[in-house]
Amino acid sequence: MRVGMLLGLIGLVACSSPPSARPHYVLVSQAGSSTVAVIDPTQGKTIRRITVGGLPHRMMRSPDGRKVYVVLVGSQAVAEVDVGSLAVTRTFLTAPVPERRADGTLIQAHFDQGAFAQTTCFACHNPGGAKPFIVGERPVGIALSSDASRLFISHIRQGLLSEVSLQDGVIVRSERLPPSGAAQEAADLARVGSKLVVALRPRQPSTEASAVRWLDEQTWQTLAEAHTGADPAFVLPLEEGALVSNFESNTLSLHAPGAAPRGFTVMPGPLGMLRVGEGQVLSLNYYSNAVSLLNLETGESENHRLELAGKTFVNPTHAALSPDGRLAYIVSSGTEGHLLVFDLRSSKVLRAIPIDGLSFDVAVVGRH
Amino acid sequence: MKKTLGLVALLGILAACGGDNSGGNTAPSAPNTVAGLVTDIGSGVRLAGVTVRVVGSSRTTTTDSRGEFILQNLPAGWVKLDFEKAGYAPGHGIAESTGSAQTVVVALKKEGTEQSYNPTQARTLFQRTEAGPYAVIFQPNSLDTTDTNLRVVVTPLDPTKEDTALPGDLVAGGASPTPLAPVTFAEFSILDSQNRRINLKPNSSAIVELPIPPELRSRYRIGDKIHCYAYNPQTGRWEDFVEGTVERSSVDGTTPVLRASIRHLSWYGGAPAVQDQECVLVEVSNRFGPLADAVVTARPGLRAVTNRLGQAEITVEKGVPINFTATKTYTDTFVDANGKLVPKPGAKVIDIGRVEEADLFLNGRNYSRTPGPCPSSVVQSVRPAATNPFPIRVAPAPEGFFQAAALLQPGGLAFVQLEKGIPNADGDLDNAEPASGAQIIISDNTGGTATMSELAPGSGAYFANNFTVEPGKRYTLNIDADGNGSVDGSGSAFAVGNVAWSNLSNGGSYSASSLTATWNDSASTQPGYNALYQVSFQRNGGSGVSDFAFYVGSERSFEPRAQTNPPTPLAAGTYTVTLNAFSGAFSGGNLAITDNITGVGMQGQIYSIQSVNPITITLTAP
The missing domain is CATH 2.60.220 (Chondroitinase Ac; Chain A, domain 3)
Structure with a gap:
């Protein structure tokens, strides 16, 4: 019953008219090269590469569209990219720089090199710099607070949840979330109204259950929790619920506090998800080299392989909508990377733009 | 058979060394052609009868008695190939069908049980x-x-x-x-x-x-x-x-x-993405001079094609040993007895060169390189003559088969025994005979190199004068087994460090129930160093289960206990205690040898051993 109401709300919101077509760039996080690619879809090529930090993955636009926040999984930080200048304006640590290693020994170099004053571990741990290159708590999920003044960031390594003030870039709060059974890695999070939704997963690979936990945005008090598959990869916020992709399977699960999760079948390896229209979600099915267009109300889905001119584009990860809502820009994240221009009406790939292999997330920004 | 092999090898050496320096690189190299050579990774032997399939088409072929194949009139672009032979894991290769013939060198691995x-x-x-x-x-x-x-x-x-x-x-x-x-x-x-x-x-x-x-x-x-x-x-x-x-x-x-x-x-x-990259200028040449359109691959690294000066810029991982392989194929061509490339319809010549190199990245030779990946726009540009490209020499792969055993004696010599013969099903040589005429370079990866000389003509035993093996250093061998100018096999290993007991001494007395034997190794902190230690406690005159304890492993401590269930203290008495350290191609509890010199037409082992003088101790009853 609760889920039915939720789906109705989804439909209402999704019915709002799509934004008009306007010039835009597409940003892609390129994990292998520590960069964000700026792609001009009109020219069909990368026009700039912005060095942001180690293992850039998830990206999130600010509500006014002027900033993009890039989660640096390998540098324990978030990079703020200014859309106007297409440059990194600030970086924020997502967890404090440690004084000691896990075995208790002192990290003398952090004292010698002034690491505690840095705002990203990439300042020292970069190609040619201090080893190892990938360090820290491995931030992954990102969400903006209700008043758009703070970032919430979830971390894989120890299940940390952090809150960073956007005004001064300072970590306001950082807590290790209590595990749920074997689930202890905070794989992703989203904000739904005044609640945070965190996907806690066991250390991978695993066949044990994960947990979808609802927290109060202000107090981080647990409000509800439900099990999901062994490897939740992405949490898509909806009006009152959250859709979770179960990467180890072929399912998405719709969660709402106090309601039993509802499952949807897509193709194997669902990862990113994108709302694309009235009650519809595009599921990026990594292991199937395909996308699924899912109708949340009926539960029906259409599956489409990512092919163009006889070539299959593998391992889709994330997607973003064009400003007119007609196209989805899809990251094909094999070792040979492509940004796919996918027409949502014909459900066909129109174009494949070369990007770096092992790219991950995508965001559409206005051209200034 | 032995004589035949010797003759073939001799002809190969004559062919490789006898040519002049004119006109050799103008032989044809047909477009849209992929030639290849398939070997066994365990033995280096050429594999005949391997089925080669072009992925996405019905085209297939089979390797000939020399392990070679050729596919012509392929569509332009990247060609994916599958390789199948009973008893081997599936093999795969890729090559570009382009304006000149390209080469795929594939090594197959014998499948598991x-x-x-x-x-x-x-x-x-x-x-x-x-x-x-x-x-x-x-x-x-x-x-x-x-x-x-x-x-x-x-x-x-x-x-x-x-x-x-x-x-x-x-x-x-x-x-x-x-x-x-x-x-x-x-x-x-x-x-x-x-x-x-x-x-x-x-x-x-x-x-x-x-x-x-x-x-x-x-x-x-x-x-x-x-x-x-x-x-x-x-x-x-x-x-x-x-x-x-x-x-x-x-x-x-x-x-x-x-x-x-x-x-x-x-x-x-x-395989994590390489973060610390650099761009190395290489030059590929054969016996006649620099080679255009040769394909160079680097591991860990990328692939590049040489320009008209035989040079290419190639991105590699910085700070680790790199395996470079360069290939060049001529079609409708034959190597005559003078080493010249002469027209012969239907024939082909596959030149291969393989170099393992770590000196690039330390303070030794100063080959041309720049930090970061190579700019893609200059891969084919012609560099000024003042640069110092890293040389890769190519030549036909050996027709014979070679096996090397290389010993690094800490504080002493480096020694290589090279043999040639016919590999049996296990990869060992039947009718082996010493291999003379090889060119063997040893390098210490800090700039020190030496050419090894044959100890006596016909002995197949090589060593380097005035080259002392330092404990704890990594050494690389590049072996041109048939002496035709191209490296046929390479491998590296650490010389064992200085190993000594930490808490045991000759004549000492220890409690059998609480003793933990420990030792140190001066090289233990070297990145990549992983010695294997063999320790034995044998009670003098004893032969029972409580008179003996044995350890093989990489730890530097050991509790000598009788192999009972549960383990119990050794019997009291006087014990002879031995400690040996191994590095390189020695491994496993039974010290089985795993090859770490690999290549085309050759295989072998490079290793290092140090034995600590046996000591006598007394174990006392609890």
Whole structure:
């Protein structure tokens, strides 16, 4: 019953008219090269590469569209990219720089090199710099607070949840979330109204259950929790619920506090998800080299392989909508990377733009 | 047979050395042609009768008695090839069909032992090597078959020794290619009753555990995340990137393994993107001079094609040993007795050169290189003559077969025994005879190099004058076994460090119940160093189970206890205690030898040993 109401709300919101077509760039996080690619879809090529930090993955636009926040999984930080200048304006640590290693020994170099004053571990741990290159708590999920003044960031390594003030870039709060059974890695999070939704997963690979936990945005008090598959990869916020992709399977699960999760079948390896229209979600099915267009109300889905001119584009990860809502820009994240221009009406790939292999997330920004 | 081989080898040497320097590089190289050479990675022997399939078409061919093949009139673009031979794991290669003939050099790996499996049951299947157990863990009913009589084959591959057997290019390509650094790999095959290949159900996964090779254990530690990929023969690329974690093996509880989920059974392994890259200028030449349109591949690194000066810029990982391989193919061409390339319809010449090099990156020779990846726009540009490109010499691969055994004596000499002959099914040489005329270079990876001389003509024994092996240093051998100018095989190993007892001394007395024997090794902190220690306690005059304790492993401590269940203190008495240290191609509890000199037409081992003088101690009763 609760889920039915939720789906109705989804439909209402999704019915709002799509934004008009306007010039835009597409940003892609390129994990292998520590960069964000700026792609001009009109020219069909990368026009700039912005060095942001180690293992850039998830990206999130600010509500006014002027900033993009890039989660640096390998540098324990978030990079703020200014859309106007297409440059990194600030970086924020997502967890404090440690004084000691896990075995208790002192990290003398952090004292010698002034690491505690840095705002990203990439300042020292970069190609040619201090080893190892990938360090820290491995931030992954990102969400903006209700008043758009703070970032919430979830971390894989120890299940940390952090809150960073956007005004001064300072970590306001950082807590290790209590595990749920074997689930202890905070794989992703989203904000739904005044609640945070965190996907806690066991250390991978695993066949044990994960947990979808609802927290109060202000107090981080647990409000509800439900099990999901062994490897939740992405949490898509909806009006009152959250859709979770179960990467180890072929399912998405719709969660709402106090309601039993509802499952949807897509193709194997669902990862990113994108709302694309009235009650519809595009599921990026990594292991199937395909996308699924899912109708949340009926539960029906259409599956489409990512092919163009006889070539299959593998391992889709994330997607973003064009400003007119007609196209989805899809990251094909094999070792040979492509940004796919996918027409949502014909459900066909129109174009494949070369990007770096092992790219991950995508965001559409206005051209200034 | 021995005489025939000798004659062939002699002709090869004559052919390679006898040419003049005019006109040799103008031989034809047909467009849209891919030629290749297939060898056994374990022995280096050329493999005849290998089926070669062009992926996405019906074209097939078979390697000839020299392990070679040629495919002509291919469509332009990248060509994916599958290689199949009974008893070997599937092999794969890629080449570009372009304006001149290209070469694929593929090494196949002998497959692991077949194990039966009923897929309705959960089961862990593994194949053990000196690195540890390579395992696949199946959930019940996860395979896409109703057949309950399956055979599972796990074929391990240690890229620190066998990287040339890895299929495809280990590259995150696209707009800005980045090399991937191989860590650990295996091939997983499942066959049903009808010998058809079976895979996982689309919605199922399995867990694999791949040991971290001993040389890489100081670099990848428990808890580290490593990117994992499966090879897709259809696309010729490594795909399905997921993160794996370094954990203890669930099979033996001790070996550090990369544990990850797998969705498609094929070649699978871990290879993080290389962050610290540099751009190296190389020059490929043969006996006549620089070669245009030669293909150069680097591991870990990328692929490049030489310009009209025979030069190319190629991106490699900085700070680690690099294997360079260069190839050049001539079509409708033959090498005459003078080493000249002469027209002969239907014939072909495949020139190959292979160099393992670490000196590039330390304070030795100053080859031309710049930080960061090569700018793609200048790959084909012509560089000023003042630069100092890294040389790669190519020549026809040896027709004979060579085997090397190289000893690094800490504080002493480096010694190589080289033999030639015919490899048997186990890869050992039958009718072996000493190999003279080889060119062997030893380098210490800090700029010191020496050419090794044959001790006596016809002995096949080589050593370097005035070259002392320093304990704890890594040494690399590049061996031109047939002396025709191109390196045929290469390998490296650490010289064992200075090893000594920490808490035992000759004549000492210790409690049998509480003794933990410890020793130190001056090289233990060297990155990549992984010595194997062998310790024995033998009671003088005793032969019972409580009179003997034995240890083989990489730790530097050992509790000598009788091998009872549970272990009990050794009997009181006087004991002779021995301590030996091994490095390189020695491994495993039974000290089985694993080849670490690999190449085309040759194989071998490079290793180092140090024996600490035996001591006599007294163990007292509890």
